[in-house]
Amino acid sequence: METVYKRILLKVSGEVLAGDGKKGIDFEKLNEICGVIKRTADLGVEVAVVVGGGNFWRGRSSGEMDRTRADQMGMLATVLNALALQDELIKLGRNAEVMTGLDIQRVGRPFNKFEADRLLKDGTVVIFGCGTGNPYFTTDTGASLRASEIGADIYFKATNVDGVYDKDPNKYPDAVKYDTVSFDEILEKRLNVMDNTATAMALNNKLPVLVFNLNDPENVIRAVKGEKIGTVVTF
Numbered sequence: 001m002e003t004v005y006k007r008i009l010l011k012v013s014g015e016v017l018a019g020d021g022k023k024g025i026d027f028e029k030l031n032e033i034c035g036v037i038k039r040t041a042d043l044g045v046e047v048a049v050v051v052g053g054g055n056f057w058r059g060r061s062s063g064e065m066d067r068t069r070a071d072q073m074g075m076l077a078t079v080l081n082a083l084a085l086q087d088e089l090i091k092l093g094r095n096a097e098v099m100t101g102l103d104i105q106r107v108g109r110p111f112n113k114f115e116a117d118r119l120l121k122d123g124t125v126v127i128f129g130c131g132t133g134n135p136y137f138t139t140d141t142g143a144s145l146r147a148s149e150i151g152a153d154i155y156f157k158a159t160n161v162d163g164v165y166d167k168d169p170n171k172y173p174d175a176v177k178y179d180t181v182s183f184d185e186i187l188e189k190r191l192n193v194m195d196n197t198a199t200a201m202a203l204n205n206k207l208p209v210l211v212f213n214l215n216d217p218e219n220v221i222r223a224v225k226g227e228k229i230g231t232v233v234t235f
Contacts, residue, residue: 004226007046007120009147010037010156011140014055016214017081023055025084034088036217037125041094045224046120048150049127050143051085053077071135075102078139082108082129095124101133101142113149120150140194144201155207156223157194158214163231164193180232193233202233209233 012033019026041047056077082098089096097119098108108129109115116126131142140157147155161169162177166189169175183203186193193199193211202209212219212230222229 003043003045003224005045005153005224007048007150007152008040008154008156008224009048009050009143009150009152010220011050011143011158012052012081012085012214013159014052014077014081015160016158017051017084018055025055025081030084030088032217033214034085034092036220037085038089038092038094040220040224041123041125043221043224046123047125048116048120048146048152049082049085049125050131050139050146051078051081051127051129052139053079053081056080068135071137072102075130075133078131079104079107079129082127085127089125095122096127097124098127098129101128101130111146116150138195138198140198141201144194144198144205144207147207148201148205152207155202155209156220157209157211158220159211160213160215161211162213162229164191164211164233166191168192178231179228180234182234186233203235206235208235 017025017030019029037047053074057074079100086096086098099111099116100108101111103110119126128146131137131139132145143155164178164181165175167175183199186199187196210223210230210232212223219229
């Protein structure tokens with residue numbers, strides 16, 4: 001079966017990389033995720049990745065620390081995960097490059113849209129660290145931004161939940177899952193998908209978003225082949 005997307009942006013949360021341990025990196029989970037990224041790229045799909053850092057640090061949980069400094073620590077946490085993804089992908093036989101929103105040139109390349117485009121066309125998996133490179137923005141916004149910049153066909157928001165619900169399914173057993181939902185509904189109903197800046201950026205750039213569960217990494221393959229999983233956020 002052919003894939004339905006040529007270029008995707010996959011957002012991998014830090015929590016997913018932590019596995020059941022909740023903190024740090026679960027290397028078995030890392031191997032599963034990188035394995036499915038490699039197989040996706042082997043299908044001819046150009047794969048870019050934005051990775052979170054919540055398994056190491058969350059700026060919004062830093063108490064009375066200066067917000068800019070706390071967010072910079074969070075950006076550095078995403079680089080730890082980006083390097084782990086790169087290392088595992090290379091071990092699996094797939095070229096991977098890290099690009100960062102902060103200048104850490106001995107660790108990763110500074111983000112450059114045109115260089116990222118060239119690498120993706122060559123079949124290299126490009127991993128974006130540091131979110132937007134600025135404080136006060138989440139990595140969800142970083143994913144919307146990078147996906148828009150590289151002209152991704154879709155933003156895969158891979159999380160610990162299997163889609164978008166009308167209310168928190170962990171608290172309310174009668175929560176109803178959407179198969180599709182519009183950006184306007186997300187904003188109007190304040191659905192907990194991603195922050196408003198990330199949502200507005202995707203909407204303004206006509207970037208569809210697919211929200212699905214990455215606890216089963218095979219969902220990435222299912223998604224690129226057009227199988228119905230998760231929730232599609234449309235215009």
